[in-house]
Amino acid sequence: MKNRPVQIGIVQMSCEAEKSLNLEKAALQIRHLARQGAQIICLQELFATPYFCFEENPAYFDLAEPIPGPSTEYFQALARETQTVLIVSLFEHRAPGLYHNTTAVLNADGQYLGKYRKTHIPDDPGFYEKYYFTPGDLGYRIFETAYAKIGVLICWDQWYPEAARLTALHGAEILFYPTAIGWEPDETEAVNQEQYQAWQLIQRSHAVANGIPVVAVNRVGLEAGTLFWGGSFVSNAFGSVVYQASHTQEVSYVFPLDLAQSEQYRRIWPFLRDRRIDTYAPLTQRYLGD
């Protein structure tokens, strides 16, 4: 089998209050990664703003913008300049009073390839996302970029094997997760470690189940009572962590993946061959016990 190398760029950053500053910060890192050979660069979830979902406040809807729109265009120019594919997570204003948590994908020539809207929306103390984000209605999809066919899911989607499977079945060669997750600063180290491990584990399992690499890019730093835990990582197509970022530092990093590994792993462990699709229809049920 011939190698199919692709260079993945990760930007793990802390966020400023001003959107323009975050865009500049991201741009600086994108140019830096492009000079190091990055071909597909993923930014973390909602990198353009502070994590505003820590409270329910209607004023924060002002942070949203159309996609495509000003920020999309800003990064389209940057994609063209650096010849990189960019995965750009933004707060989408779709219509009056209708908002989504959305990721735009831009091709290496600056073309806007389309968007994915976060399907699974969390809601728990400090993460009041159901207030802000209408559940996505674009389904699971892939984007045929200059360097690979990529699937994009967003944060809470990462806990759902269904979402990863469906994106893989569409032909994704890499699964990207822009995400924003963190610890309560006053929890014990044991609880924190178990939460991080579970978070990394479930995403590595999507790599194993589907035979494709997974790239998770997380926010870092303390914001409004949450210590975003960084720890962005790359899993190969068989669930091995081949790169992991710091829990406390901003990071920009280029990591090579060989997409030919998927054919190799799937040949040895042919899980897709043996799916019992005749037995899966009840997955569309909420619960089967009662």
Add this chain to the structure above:
Amino acid sequence: MKNRPVQIGIVQMSCEAEKSLNLEKAALQIRHLARQGAQIICLQELFATPYFCFEENPAYFDLAEPIPGPSTEYFQALARETQTVLIVSLFEHRAPGLYHNTTAVLNADGQYLGKYRKTHIPDDPGFYEKYYFTPGDLGYRIFETAYAKIGVLICWDQWYPEAARLTALHGAEILFYPTAIGWEPDETEAVNQEQYQAWQLIQRSHAVANGIPVVAVNRVGLEAGTLFWGGSFVSNAFGSVVYQASHTQEVSYVFPLDLAQSEQYRRIWPFLRDRRIDTYAPLTQRYLGD
């Protein structure tokens, strides 16, 4: 929340050529574990015979028996004697020329509660299971035992998040995987470790995704060119390995689980609440890319 302790017994063994010897060996360990307080005891996949699927040989169909049948009755008596729930993996002769890889579940009073037939059937060099085992047609199910509502899946099923999810949605409080998996003896240590890690990882991920503990019981020892890797383990409801057995030794072990943890984990991480069941219908498709 009140604790709901249950004592899990694991029997990880190597197998003799004679079925009667393997039954006696299992019975010895079951009595031993019962004296230590075990309440639900899981035996590994096809523990009653050598792993005959290393080649395609019609003579091996003679190893199959009806379920219920002689071996089921043998363990029913033992369940009654020891007041333990027994999870008993056997080669099932269902009708002339029709065979399954099946697990019987016996209640602590000796009652036969029913059986589960392996749904996902592997086939690769040294594991020619498609020759022997007709794919299961009983669907995913749970068994209401004296100590817990348990779900049972078998070996290759473990790679499929769909199977774990459906069993959990039926109300399983613990997921058991009798299994038989091993290494090629001449592979590198790096490959072996990656394979074991992926195997453990995917099963731990079912615990995370569904908020229930997972118990995997694997065969150990060298048989016909495969080094069965033991390494039976228990994962708590959030994917942490709380017990792991040796890769080379026979093991019988009692491990306590607190089933109240599931309510606790699912309350903190309410994945079941947010499943987007309106988007999962395409999971019944083989592939969506072409």
